[in-house]
Amino acid sequence: MAAYEWVVVAYFAALTLTGWLRPVGAASRRKAALLGSAVVLTVFVVAATGSWTLRAWGPIVYLLAGYWMPALLVPPAREHSFEAWLVRADTDLRRWLPRVPGALAPLLELAYLLCYPLVPLSFTVVWIDGGRMDVERFWLAVLLSGYACYVTLPWLISRPPRARQPHGRRGGIGHLNAHVLARWSHQLNTFPSGHVAVSAAAAVGAGSVSTPAGVAIGAVVAAISVGAAAGGYHYVLDVILGLIVAAAAATVAGLL
Secondary structure, eight states, X not given: OOHHHHHHHHHHHHHHHHHTTSOOOHHHHHHHHHHHHHHHHHHHHHHHHSOHHHHHHTHHHHHHHHHHGGGGGSOSSOOOHHHHHHHHHHHHHHTTSOOOOXXXXXXXXXXXXXXXXXXXXXXXXXXXXSOHHHHHHHHHHHHHHHHHHHTTTTTSOOXXXXXXXXXXXXXXXXXXXXXXXXXXXXXXXXXXXXHHHHHHHHHHXXXXXXXXXXXXXXXXXXXXXXXXHHTXXXXXXXXXXXXXXXXXXXXHHTOO
16 A cells, blocks of 8 residues: 555544544444544555555545544533633734735635645646656645644644634625535634645645646645634644644655
8 A cells, every 4th residue: 555545544543543532422432433444444445456546536535534533532521721822822923923904805715715626636736747656745745734733633622713703794705715614614623724734735746746836836825824814714823833734744755
């Protein structure tokens, strides 16, 4: 199996074991065990019998499953000390940052919305312009980035800033972002920011086979990073650490 497939197996196996050790409800524990076991089995079966195309595109599903599984392991009685610490750190960090002009808000909201198709689009570049090794390095960097951010959720529990201090009425793209998050996210904050880390790792992966694509996608990632904090989707520290995680994962994968 490829290195990224072993990363998937290790991540879901570890979370499945964690499910039996965390103080969560029996239903959540069963769901986590079923999901983790299903993904691990799928990886082995696909790696042994699937085509290279299936193995190459399958990590999109593994990434999504990896986002949802830790939410099943969050205990019903949640501590708020970590969230309070994040809020204090955010207040201190924002004093050093310039205020984002209101005219840029729609563009930043659009950039944040683009974080969802950014990974498959980046991988399409790698699939077309790169070889098998490029594909393996891409997914190793992206999955390491995402999983490193998602795996902390059962212990470092917090809500996103927008849940604490709603930014009033959101129009246009901001309203669409809120609609998507309300229906397709677990409503908890990933620390570091999975959106930022995964997007940045994907940009580096695309840039390794196509400089123009890397520059264009990198510009979108920069806007995603600013929009994540400015729009109240993540704390500033989430964004900073997300970029660091992506750089570390890309280095491990041999992209930097």
